[in-house]
Amino acid sequence: MTPPDLELLDTRRLHQFVVAVESDTLSAAAQQLYLTQQALSASMRQLEREVDVAVFDRSRRKLHLTDAGNALYSGAKSILAGNSALLTHVRESARGVVRPFVVGHSPAISGEEVYHLITPAIESMPHQPITARQVFPGQLHELLFANEVDVALRRGVDSPANLTSAVFAYHELRIAVVADHHLANRSSVSAPDLIGTPIVVWAPERRSFYTDFLISYCRRKGFEPTLIVNPIQGTPPFTAVQRYPEACAFVTDVPGDLQGGAVRVVAFDDPPLAPVQAMWLPHTHSAVRDAMVRGPGV
Incomplete structure (x- = not known):
């Protein structure tokens, strides 16, 4: 049984709230929801009564959330997505899908x-x-x-x-270089061996955890890395060094030859773990x- 004092949010109204927040105006949100603006406005006031706080700052001309409204919006999307996933699962289970x-x-x-x-x-x-x-x-x-x-x-x-x-x-990281790179014939490398060798990444600093992770590794080892941001996305990381033969790329491939010997993967003495x-x-x-x-x- 549901405890008599358990408070539950109306998910349909919560969906309307998310649409309102993500729309330019309340009128645009109402059109998307196939409601009148008056009906949507009434629904939002009912939502505020349910949560017992103001979620919109009505002292401004445009829709603006209060701190409580931001907190509600922050959790609403995951609740609605979970609700949808559960509904789909229940229906598929009933059909044996x-x-x-x-x-x-x-x-x-x-x-x-x-x-x-x-x-x-x-x-x-x-x-x-x-x-x-x-x-x-x-x-x-x-x-x-x-x-x-x-x-x-x-x-x-x-x-x-x-x-x-x-x-x-x-995953243990290694480096990939082209076959004629000065590090290609090494049995292993240490981090200082990369000084002066550009490192290929796929996003700038502070735009990707992985890029920041690699930069942090180099800085902990005592040097500032030179980065090349590769515009080619979705291909295996080791292929980047064929485009930038002076550089290396951090990879998880096993040590040895790749691309018919055009690329060489070399292990670290003390490998970083991604x-x-x-x-x-x-x-x-x-x-x-x-x-x-x-x-x-x-």
Whole structure:
């Protein structure tokens, strides 16, 4: 039984609130929701009565949220996305539908690495279809809230707003260089060996956790790295050095030759370990996701 004093938000009204916040005007939001502006305004006032605080600052001409309104908006999207995911799951269960579990991953995590990370789920649930989908890091949040991916994988450690996350794996980094690079014939390298060699990244500093992670590694080792931002997205990281033969790229490929010997992967004496973070909607449950995050043999 539901406790008599339990307060619940009306999700339909919460959806209207999110649309209102994301629209230029209340009139535009009302049109999108197929409501009159008067009806939407009344609904928003009812929402404020439900939460017992003002969520809009009505002293301004345009829609402006109060601190309480920002807090409500911050959590509303994940609640609505979880609600939609649950409804879809219930309906599919009733029809006996087994929907593919979609793993979204940033280009910093290779398809081979994704396969290794989902292997525990494959082994424990062999009949569950799983789809891996590479997407740009900036799209991961959007696709989770749209229920287009079930779990998102990226290089990161920070806790994202409105999502649940866990760092559940670390990958050893190495460097890739072209075959005639001065580091190509080394059995291993140390961080100071990279001084003077540009490093290829896929996003500028402070725009990507992975870029910041690599910069931080170099600075801890006592030097300021020179960066080249590669405009080619979605291809294996080791291919970047063919475009920039004077540079190196941090990779997770095993040491040895690639691209028919055109590229060489060299290990570090003391390798940096790059984290793999899984992100998903809060208040959702998934046996596939749990198996991934637990890892093998757990």
